[in-house]
Amino acid sequence: MRYLTVALAKGRLAKKAMEIFENIGMPCDEMKDKESRKLIFTNEDKRIKYFLSKPSDVPTFVEYGAADIGIVGKDTILEEGRKLFEVLDLKTGNCKMCVCGPKEAAEKLRHHELIRVATKYPGIATDYFFNKKRQTVEIIKLNGSVELAPLVGLSEVIVDIVETGATLKENGLEVLEEIVPLSARMIVNQVSMKMENERITKIIKDVRKVIEG
Ligand code: PRP
Numbered sequence: 001m002r003y004l005t006v007a008l009a010k011g012r013l014a015k016k017a018m019e020i021f022e023n024i025g026m027p028c029d030e031m032k033d034k035e036s037r038k039l040i041f042t043n044e045d046k047r048i049k050y051f052l053s054k055p056s057d058v059p060t061f062v063e064y065g066a067a068d069i070g071i072v073g074k075d076t077i078l079e080e081g082r083k084l085f086e087v088l089d090l091k092t093g094n095c096k097m098c099v100c101g102p103k104e105a106a107e108k109l110r111h112h113e114l115i116r117v118a119t120k121y122p123g124i125a126t127d128y129f130f131n132k133k134r135q136t137v138e139i140i141k142l143n144g145s146v147e148l149a150p151l152v153g154l155s156e157v158i159v160d161i162v163e164t165g166a167t168l169k170e171n172g173l174e175v176l177e178e179i180v181p182l183s184a185r186m187i188v189n190q191v192s193m194k195m196e197n198e199r200i201t202k203i204i205k206d207v208r209k210v211i212e213g
Helices: 012-023 055-063 074-080 105-110 122-132 148-152 166-170 190-195 197-212
Strands: 004-009 040-043 048-053 069-073 085-089 095-101 116-119 138-141 157-162 174-182 184-188
Touching: 004 012, 004 055, 004 197, 012 048, 012 069, 012 184, 012 197, 048 055, 055 069, 055 074, 055 184, 069 074, 074 122, 074 174, 074 184, 085 190, 085 197, 095 105, 105 157, 105 174, 116 122, 122 138, 122 157, 122 174, 148 157, 157 174, 166 174, 184 190, 184 197, 190 197
Parallel strands: 004 048, 004 069, 116 138, 116 157
Antiparallel strands: 040 048, 069 184, 085 184, 095 157, 095 174
């Protein structure tokens, strides 16, 4: 039996995903060793390999078949626009992609003014403003702490993830428009889905059972 390879987005999501895989009898004890510098972890019994990568790279590994399965946020799937199957909503890491800014920016949005939009997600922001809203804006790519942008005058609004809303509130910003709800998803390589259909379908079914609890 060949190994199935699972790519996990580093961080909180990977921890949650491993809890789920443990629950369906696909644990990986090797991964729990915090001192380890290993990059790939194996469950020999189940013929599964796990690896952690930057979230934005997970869809790339899956599209090219370097991973058969991936666990990653819907935000990353939308932004990367890779060819793959999204097979399951893990119903964890729930949050929303939103247009946010100071209250006054709402008027500018309404009047379709040529505003600047700072974001870590230029793909999602471009699709939303240009294709869905038919509003011409200037998109500025940032790599983090995006909420800073309207505070220091880089942009009028931001497109960013809102989870609790605490970051916005503490910085005098608010949600002006909601773009899309987000959560963690399971993705599958399109060829693997055919070649390893039985094993992958079973994993999807078992994970769904755990989620629906
Ligand atoms: C994310 C997001 C917001 C914040 C939202 O940032 O970009 O800044 O969390 O969470 P809240 O609504 O619960 O306050 P992250 O911590 O991933 O870091 P980043 O600023 O580097 O993107």
